[in-house]
Structures are given as C-alpha cells and as structure tokens.
Amino acid sequence: MVGYQMSTSTSKRYNFTISTTGLLVVLLFWHLLARRFNPLVLPSPAETWTALKELAVSGSLFTNLWITVRRTLIGYGAAILTGFTLAVILKASSFWQLVFRPLITIIQTIPPIVWLVLAVIWFGIAEEITPIFLIFVVTFPVIFINVFSGLKSIDLYLVEMARVYRCTRRQVILDIYLPALIPHLVSAVSIGLAFAWKSSVFAEFIGSSSGIGFALSMANSNLETEELFAWALVLVGLMLIFEYLIIQPIQRYVTRWNRHGE
Amino acid sequence: MENRVLEITGVKKVYDSLEVLEDISLYLKQGEIASLLGPSGCGKTTLFRMVAGLTKPDGGKIILKPGSRVGYVFQEPRLLPWKTVEENLVFVQQNYLGEEEARFIREELLTATGLLDFKDHYPAQLSGGMKQRLELIRALSIKPDLLLLDEPFKSVDTHLKIKLREMILNFWKEEGLSLFLITHDPEEAVLMADRIYLLSDKPGRVIKTLEFNKPQQQRTIKDEELYSALEEIINIFMELNGK
Numbered sequence A: 001m002v003g004y005q006m007s008t009s010t011s012k013r014y015n016f017t018i019s020t021t022g023l024l025v026v027l028l029f030w031h032l033l034a035r036r037f038n039p040l041v042l043p044s045p046a047e048t049w050t051a052l053k054e055l056a057v058s059g060s061l062f063t064n065l066w067i068t069v070r071r072t073l074i075g076y077g078a079a080i081l082t083g084f085t086l087a088v089i090l091k092a093s094s095f096w097q098l099v100f101r102p103l104i105t106i107i108q109t110i111p112p113i114v115w116l117v118l119a120v121i122w123f124g125i126a127e128e129i130t131p132i133f134l135i136f137v138v139t140f141p142v143i144f145i146n147v148f149s150g151l152k153s154i155d156l157y158l159v160e161m162a163r164v165y166r167c168t169r170r171q172v173i174l175d176i177y178l179p180a181l182i183p184h185l186v187s188a189v190s191i192g193l194a195f196a197w198k199s200s201v202f203a204e205f206i207g208s209s210s211g212i213g214f215a216l217s218m219a220n221s222n223l224e225t226e227e228l229f230a231w232a233l234v235l236v237g238l239m240l241i242f243e244y245l246i247i248q249p250i251q252r253y254v255t256r257w258n259r260h261g262e
Numbered sequence B: 001m002e003n004r005v006l007e008i009t010g011v012k013k014v015y016d017s018l019e020v021l022e023d024i025s026l027y028l029k030q031g032e033i034a035s036l037l038g039p040s041g042c043g044k045t046t047l048f049r050m051v052a053g054l055t056k057p058d059g060g061k062i063i064l065k066p067g068s069r070v071g072y073v074f075q076e077p078r079l080l081p082w083k084t085v086e087e088n089l090v091f092v093q094q095n096y097l098g099e100e101e102a103r104f105i106r107e108e109l110l111t112a113t114g115l116l117d118f119k120d121h122y123p124a125q126l127s128g129g130m131k132q133r134l135e136l137i138r139a140l141s142i143k144p145d146l147l148l149l150d151e152p153f154k155s156v157d158t159h160l161k162i163k164l165r166e167m168i169l170n171f172w173k174e175e176g177l178s179l180f181l182i183t184h185d186p187e188e189a190v191l192m193a194d195r196i197y198l199l200s201d202k203p204g205r206v207i208k209t210l211e212f213n214k215p216q217q218q219r220t221i222k223d224e225e226l227y228s229a230l231e232e233i234i235n236i237f238m239e240l241n242g243k
C-alpha cells in the first residue's frame, strides 16, 4: 500500500514537471516570436505582464472580473438547476420526455451567435440579462444530457436489493439515486464550465457594456493588443482556478469510493 | 402443516410467450436446508425473485410464514459501491433492527468473517472473496428467518468455497434459520441439503425430491448414502440431456 502511494506521488510529480516544462517552452517561443513583430500584432510576455499590472492598479481588472464571474455563476447556476431538474422529470415521465427531448436537441443545435443576436434584439445592449441568458441557453443542454445519461446508467439491481430489504422510497432516493448521480452531475458541471466562460465573454463582447468581454472589445477597438492579451491571460487563469482548485477536488471527493486500493 | 416457513403450490411463471416455470410445488420447514438443483435457465432465480416479492407468479400461490424476514444473497453482486462495508450492512438493517442490536450483530458478523478491519473500506477496495463474504453477512445481518442463497459459491475458488460453506452451516445451526439454496452443483446440494428439489429443463418442474437425514456437519462425499444419491442425480440429468 505504501509502495502504491509512493508510486502515485512520484508519477504526479513527473506529470507536473512535464506540464510545466511544456508551458515554459511555449512561453519562450512566444517571447522569441514577439521580438520579430510589432507589439500591435504580437506583444511579448513582458509587455502583456505590464498591461496586466496596469489593469490591476487601475481597478479595472477586479471590477470586470467580478462582474463576469458573478454573471457566469448566476447563468450557469440556473442552467445546472434547470438541467438537473428537467433530466429527473423527463426520466420519470415518458410523456414529458416525448414533449421536451426534441426541443432540447433543437436548443442545443442552434449556434450561440443566433441566441446572442436574439438576446440583443429581445433584451437590448448594456443589460445583465444578455450574457446570463446566453450562458444559460448554451450550458443547460450540456448539463441535461450528461445528467440524463447518468440517470440511465443507474443500476436497477441495487434498487431491487433495497426493495427486498424493505427500504422506503426516500431511502432509495437518498442512498442509491443521489450517490449514483452526483458524480455524473459534477462531471457535467466540469464539462459545461468551459462553455459557460466562453459564452459569458462572447455575450459581453457584443451585447453588454461591462465585464471582461466588454473590456476585451474596448481593448480591441483601441488597438491595445497587449491589454487584449492580458485579458485572455486572466480568462485562462480563471478557468484553471475553477477547474483545478474547485471542480477537480469535488470530483475526487464524490468518486472517492470508486478508487481501488488506497 | 408442521411449521413451514415457505409453501409454494402450483406456481407458474411466463415471460411474454416464454414459459419459465410450470406447476412448481415445494415447501421449506422451519430450520431446514432445502436446495433447488437444476440446469441453468430452468427458472431457479425466477422462483427466488417471486419468493422475495420482486415479481409475481402467473398462477399458484407462494405463502411465507407471516412476519418472516427474508435475507437474499443475489446471484450477481449487489453491494452499494459508495457505502463502506459497515454502511452496506447498516443500509439493510435500518428497517429491521434497533441501533443497539444492529451494531452488536454487525460486529459479530464482521468478526466471524474477518472483515472487521475492513469495515471502513469501500467494496472497490475489497478482494472478490471479501465481497462474497460481505454479500453473505449482509443477508444475515437482518436476522432473517429465511435465507435465499442464489449460487453463492460460483466464481469462488475451492478453498474459499469450503470456508464459506462451513460459515453458512455454522450460522444456520446457531440461528435456527431456514436456508434455501440454489445450485447447479449436485455435490454441493448433497452435502448441504435436508431436501433436494430436482428441476427439469425449462419450463422448470420438480421432477424428483430427495431427502437426507444425516447431520450436515458429519457428511462427506464418501458417505455411501450420499454417494448413491449423487449418482442418481447425475443419471437423471444425463437422461434429461439425452432426450
């Protein structure tokens, strides 16, 4: 057992080394490439870093960051709740499944740009509602589909076992359905999260007057390419933080029973 | 009727157009071991599922002694993967026993099967044999009056098979429960059962009933009476297959 743990931590360190080296190579390549171009076309890592510091000092960084994070949490939170609830209801009723299933497929196949144009027409520019709506409409089918397939994979033999031992509906839901479903929900949330960030920035870029997306569009029209790069860096950092510091630990926790020999 | 835990009369079962069981009649007296022995696909598991109330017969009657608790060791593993060894036991005990009594029985069973040190492990962390033992004590942990065992020794190596068999016989003797054992191994049936019901090919019917009086703990396969019963069973099955 000790040997097993040692080998995982060694391989973790090994993986980390590879990833970091890869990142450094990219950074070096970026640096070398930037020396041959005008900063307007390709700012260097150093110039990007300076722009980032300026954004932080001016307060623009945290104001816009918070606006985008808040919108994403609201829109995505609503999508998670709706997607989950709808999946459960549709699984339980073949009638509502027949009604809603094609609709969800349609919603999913419509390109985000169409939703965005519609949102701008319906809600106007400079509204909170436009980015929130886009996040919702793009991510809720992702949640729905993953939870729905999770529901389908629930082992009915276990439910039968519970019936033999006189378990109530409540016990079956709490001790079989939920624990079976939660890992699917968390992985759905992880898959949908990247869509959520992209939709919110996209919507802010075109249909809002605040947030990271809006700041990006301002930098773009002012030809401040290093600021554009700085914002892109912020977005990447944000996604990494959510994925590695929040989602993955939760994922490990909810699937802890699924790991062998620890 | 002398003290019967289970009485099955004229039971039949049809899936769509597939007749699985026809006119099954058998019984199980309190405290005895009966065995269902028959070719695979003849409806043995289906009969157990009806006894456990998971599916209804299409004819005939299944009568359990009122208030009987039924423990069921399923043919395929059905442990809750997200619950630890101990939590798996608590899950089935909760609707039968008070907390105090439940804990006492749990510890007793976990100790007897060598699983006490693993009570906080998840099923994925157990070996195949440990899982099998857990399945068994889960069924015992509700203090059942009737224990249904559906091929509990399949995919278990000989050594563990013998240990499990001994363990089951010990519990059976101490607790005075009734055992109903499905097997397709004639030797196992002859070693364990007070009464063997031989089933035909699908649709299953009882084609022969054999009774044994010798105490289980004294039986060996070299025993003359058991040996000739074994031969008889094998002959019957050979004849069935010949047709």
Ligand SMILES: Nc1ncnc2c1ncn2[C@@H]1O[C@H](COP(=O)(O)OP(=O)(O)O)[C@@H](O)[C@H]1O
Pocket: B015, B018, B020, B039, B040, B041, B042, B043, B044, B045, B046, B047, B202
């Ligand atoms: N739910 C079901 N629906 C349709 N057919 C079934 C079902 N359960 C069992 N069967 C069929 O009934 C027959 C008997 O099955 P089973 O009772 O599992 O046999 P045994 O346990 O004796 O091997 C098999 O042919 C099987 O395919």
Ligand SMILES: [Mg+2]
Pocket: B044, B045, B046, B075, B150
């Ligand atoms: Mg079977």
